[in-house]
Each structure stands twice: as structure tokens, then as C-alpha cells.
Amino acid sequence: MEQQMLDADIYGPTTSRYYDRVYEQIRDPSGDIEFYRKLASDACGPVLELGCGTGRTLLAIATQGIPCTGLDASPRMLDVLRRKQPPPTLRLVCAAMQNFDLGADRFPLIFAGFRVFQHLYTVEEQLDCLACVRRHLAPGGCFAFDVFAPQLDRIRLVREPEREDVRFEQDDEEIVRYTAVDFDHTQQLMKLRMRYERSQAGEVIDNEIVEMRMRYFFRYELEHLLVRAGFEDVQIHGGFDGRPFDYVSGETIVLARG
The missing domain is CATH 3.40.50.150 (Vaccinia Virus protein VP39)
Structure with missing residues (x-):
């Protein structure tokens, strides 16, 4: 089953549930x-x-x-x-x-x-x-x-295909986040589609989709x-x-x- 949330819900149940685990991997070393x-x-x-x-x-x-x-x-x-x-x-x-x-x-x-x-x-x-x-x-x-x-090599693109960027375990599940990016260069916007794949015992049980935008400067x-x-x-x-x-x-x- 696939559940989808758009901009108004980007910090709703899915993002808030996984936020700390995601960003301890991709942000803490900065x-x-x-x-x-x-x-x-x-x-x-x-x-x-x-x-x-x-x-x-x-x-x-x-x-x-x-x-x-x-x-x-x-x-x-x-x-x-x-x-x-x-x-x-x-x-x-x-x-x-x-x-x-x-x-x-x-x-x-x-x-x-x-x-x-x-x-x-x-x-x-x-x-x-x-x-x-x-x-x-x-x-x-x-x-x-x-x-x-x-980064100039990225903003010349129109789209970055989906790729895995985070993997962790939480509540007896393995969570893998896949992110795809579309660029709107006229508005200087990145449109991100983040898919959280949930698995138990090696079997995918759910996908939750969060879509959000980010302005670049x-x-x-x-x-x-x-x-x-x-x-x-x-x-x-x-x-x-x-x-x-x-x-x-x-x-x-x-x-x-x-």
C-alpha cells in the first residue's frame, strides 16, 4: 500500500516519526x-x-x-x-x-x-x-x-532519478528512504519525492510517500x-x-x- 503526503503535510506523521533517525545519519557530521x-x-x-x-x-x-x-x-x-x-x-x-x-x-x-x-x-x-x-x-x-x-553540475539538470539515501532500523522494521528530485529553475525550486520503504523480515510491507519543495539561493x-x-x-x-x-x-x- 502506498500513502502519499504533499507540502502541507511534509512534517506530518511520516516525517516526524523518522526525522531523528534520518538526520543523525545525513546531518550530524556537518x-x-x-x-x-x-x-x-x-x-x-x-x-x-x-x-x-x-x-x-x-x-x-x-x-x-x-x-x-x-x-x-x-x-x-x-x-x-x-x-x-x-x-x-x-x-x-x-x-x-x-x-x-x-x-x-x-x-x-x-x-x-x-x-x-x-x-x-x-x-x-x-x-x-x-x-x-x-x-x-x-x-x-x-x-x-x-x-x-x-552546485552547478546539479542545477543544470531537470531531474535526478530516485536513489537510496538513508537506511536504518526502527520499531523492528527496516526503513529505506529513496529520494527523487525535479528542478524548476525558473522558480529556483527543487521538488523532492521521498519514498519510505518499510520492511519486516526482508519483506516490503508498505511505502509512504512525502513530497516537498525547497527553494535554492x-x-x-x-x-x-x-x-x-x-x-x-x-x-x-x-x-x-x-x-x-x-x-x-x-x-x-x-x-x-x-
Whole structure:
């Protein structure tokens, strides 16, 4: 049986159930958690994460005793985080990152880890998010986020065929994720189709399909966008270790102050 979920449900039951297992394989070695943890420690104040999800990064910060707010549009992802029994200094808010209001709260650090900003598909959505960020930044505060750097050998393609990218075991089942990508270069969008194949004792018992889009950005496009939104000091790096930007690493790390 094949079940399918589209953009509105991308962080629904399937994604939230497997999220931590998937990304401990494909993301943890990048160094992003330590990068954001150090920024939070240096900020000397409360921290806001946009798109906090299951708390993969935010819990590493909150357990250091730093007051944190995690914002996410997916109730299911926040439910997964709550089941991890986060410290009382961590507050969770269910809201969209392009339309949130936390009252008088101001943060010396706001961040959006692991490609969260790429779920803003239009310039209007991006500017709305950046306006919300600036309203909630403390004076001199920093907005940090990461997106992938488009690799030229990939963006010349129209489609990448389905391939296996993750395999793991969970709840006495073997889960294999296969991902196919279609490119819409006029809109700078990647359309991903992720098929989670579930097996028991070597026999496939189900396939669950999740489809989602991701906006890709070029370096100077991001710089212009941030300046247009009112940020003045924009730094862009090519890795979480602070290396100079290039398109080889596949990473675009942004630090912006307004």
C-alpha cells in the first residue's frame, strides 16, 4: 500500500516519526549543532530557533541552561520534542516563521538551522520572515541560518532519478528512504519525492510517500535580500568551521546583523 503526503503535510506523521533517525545519519557530521551551540553561548541571552522541529539542535543549547524558545509550524514535530522532556527553560511555540509575534521578547540570537529558510518559496515570504526576525532581535543581535550552496553540475539538470539515501532500523522494521528530485529553475525550486520503504523480515510491507519543495539561493541573491530587509552587516561562509565561501563545500552559512 502506498500513502502519499504533499507540502502541507511534509512534517506530518511520516516525517516526524523518522526525522531523528534520518538526520543523525545525513546531518550530524556537518558540525552544525556545535556551530549554533557556540553562537548561543556567545550571545549571553535567550535564543530563538525558527523551525526547531524535534529539537535536534535546540535541545543541545537548552541543556546548557540557556533560555530558549523553539518555533515550528508543525504540531507533530513539536509533540516529538515534548516527548523528549526538554528542560523548563525551553518554551515551544507553534507558528509559521514568516508570521509570528512573541510580544515584547527580544533575542540576541535568532537562528534557522538545517535549511529551514529554504521552505520560504517566494520573495514575499522571505521578506516577511526577515521582518519578523528583525522585530524580535535585541539591539546588536545576530540572525544565523544555513542553506545549501547550489552546485552547478546539479542545477543544470531537470531531474535526478530516485536513489537510496538513508537506511536504518526502527520499531523492528527496516526503513529505506529513496529520494527523487525535479528542478524548476525558473522558480529556483527543487521538488523532492521521498519514498519510505518499510520492511519486516526482508519483506516490503508498505511505502509512504512525502513530497516537498525547497527553494535554492545563490550567494549574492541572499546578500541583496538581507540588505533589502534592513540588515547591514552580512557575513557568508562556506562551512560551519568559518571557511571562506565557495560552491564546492555545498554549504552557505549566513550571519546577519541589523
